[in-house]
Amino acid sequence: MPTNFSPAAFEHLLFPLHRSVYTSIERKLCYAEASRPGSLAGAAAFARRTNGLGTLEPVPKDLLEDIRLPDFDIRLVVAGDGKLRKETRHKAEFTPHSQRPSLGYPGAHLVVVVATHTHQHAFIMPLGFALRALEDVTLRPGGFQVYQHHLYPSTDPLLFAPQIDGQKTELPYKTLASSGLLYTGLTGRSWARRYQEHKYAAGRGSQTLFHIALRGEFFHVVKTEHEILRAGLDRDTAVHVEEVVIEERSLYPVHQRGLNMIPGGDAGLRFLARLGRSGTRRPDPEAGDEAYIDGLNEMLGARRTGCAPDASAIARLWAEDLDFRIGATCGRADRLSQLQITFARIWSACGWDEDKIAGKLNGIDHRRANTGQVRRLLSGQSYNEIPNVLPKAGKPRGRDPDEDDPSGS
Structure with a gap:
């Protein structure tokens, strides 16, 4: 022994x-x-x-x-x-x-x-x-x-x-x-x-x-x-x-090689509770990934269509072609990227404040982010036409750990 x-x-x-x-x-x-x-x-x-x-x-x-x-x-x-x-x-x-x-x-x-x-x-x-x-x-x-x-x-x-x-x-x-x-x-x-x-x-x-x-x-x-x-x-x-x-x-996408899509711990459990996936029970800390994917798919499906103001070709393209809509809204370098938009909403649901969200977003997709942009996004003043879209298979995107902070800080 x-x-x-x-x-x-x-x-x-x-x-x-x-x-x-x-x-x-x-x-x-x-x-x-x-x-x-x-x-x-x-x-x-x-x-x-x-x-x-x-x-x-x-x-x-x-x-x-x-x-x-x-x-x-x-x-x-x-x-x-x-x-x-x-x-x-x-x-x-x-x-x-x-x-x-x-x-x-x-x-x-x-x-x-x-x-x-x-x-x-x-x-x-x-x-x-x-x-x-x-x-x-x-x-x-x-x-x-x-x-x-x-x-x-x-x-x-x-x-x-x-x-x-x-x-x-x-x-x-x-x-x-x-x-x-x-x-x-x-x-x-x-x-x-x-x-x-x-x-x-x-x-x-x-x-x-x-x-x-x-x-x-x-x-x-x-x-x-x-x-x-x-x-x-x-x-x-x-x-x-x-x-x-x-x-x-x-x-x-804070860490380019990370595979966790929601913050862990209490922040992740707050996200599940915000989605109503825990009922009256205390959320199960092991259920994050599965509940997240279900909830996000619901959010995505609710915002994919129905955005066309009229029957013009551009309006139909806007309503039916998600890539066109994202490109038109997020194409400029001074705008938040689709990835930043999606994860700002997730982190807000996790209870993160606007300053923390902006700090974590800064540098993702080589884009800067500030508190004002985050505040307007979360209040619905901007980017309402952009749904929450899961990253596609391929090389994961995110902040390059070897890249300088775009904010210069």
């Missing part, structure tokens, strides 16, 4: 593996503790104390003063050609932090790579979540998880199953972050079950960006990373963390 590693927590957060794999992880943990005493307690303390924070929120110094943080991650590579529970081919090794990119990975992590000859899947969690010392958090009944999915189109040589002696392996940290897409979510069950539900919805033709990406309409997905950010949270904390992380990292 492992003394440091928690098979129960690992299987609750990820999936079962062969006992020989757990033995290898335990050996690495014992060696790490002997080499750097106190590091495992530090990993558990860090995971516990940051569990209610967003991934980019600064960690208060007083939370770190009395703990010794590990200076390594543990990488586990498992052959993925058969059933994982029975698979014994694996490799466990340390990855010093000095060898990993500085891409938003504070603390220490356990990274499980499941590799085949065609695809590569990585599963990432804070190392503390895999320890017995944190079972009161990770195994908390009714606890929520906040997770992220990273989808990559890489055609680079893949990490094959470790069945050849001496074969070089490389950890799939976000080396393809410049070309990957990112989705953030929360669940009160398990991220894996929720992911299967997303794949089912994608297969049924759902038009949310995440589901479009899962179908491979943006690019053929070759590599995925499934990252557990937080675990064992109460509902209110999970909703807060999700809202912070989505706004920080994956809200489309």
Whole structure:
């Protein structure tokens, strides 16, 4: 029986593996503790104390003063050609932090790579979540998880199953972050079950960006990373963390590679309540995507037609050709784009104020946005003829992270 590693927590957060794999992880943990005493307690303390924070929120110094943080991650590579529970081919090794990119990975992590000859899947969690010392958090009944999915189109040589002696392996940290897409979510069950539900919805033709990406309409997905950010949270904390992380990292079109179409947390729940999709009950934090797509389709259908003032050819074109209407209204560079218009309405329904909306819109589609434009839009003084239109499949649009702010600020 492992003394440091928690098979129960690992299987609750990820999936079962062969006992020989757990033995290898335990050996690495014992060696790490002997080499750097106190590091495992530090990993558990860090995971516990940051569990209610967003991934980019600064960690208060007083939370770190009395703990010794590990200076390594543990990488586990498992052959993925058969059933994982029975698979014994694996490799466990340390990855010093000095060898990993500085891409938003504070603390220490356990990274499980499941590799085949065609695809590569990585599963990432804070190392503390895999320890017995944190079972009161990770195994908390009714606890929520906040997770992220990273989808990559890489055609680079893949990490094959470790069945050849001496074969070089490389950890799939976000080396393809410049070309990957990112989705953030929360669940009160398990991220894996929720992911299967997303794949089912994608297969049924759902038009949310995440589901479009899962179908491979943006690019053929070759590599995925499934990252557990937080675990064992109460509902209110999970909703807060999700809202912070989505706004920080994956809200489309603020983040060009983001796949979340509504703000998370309380802002997203306010949107559902505004649409009347939660009834008298408190909105389900897991129902955002499905309720959003239904509500937006209703809004879109109500405003597509019936705008023609007379029977002239131009009037009919205006009423029947949505692209013509959008081009005529939004064509000039000093006007808001259709994408800005749609998401301004969404964010307003989420409870964002006009100043915040204008700040987030500024730069999207290479267009500037100011509070006055947003105020006139939301009050119905302008852009009434432009419906709420979902982004079409193709390369996602949005603010280019490498582009200067058009406002000059």
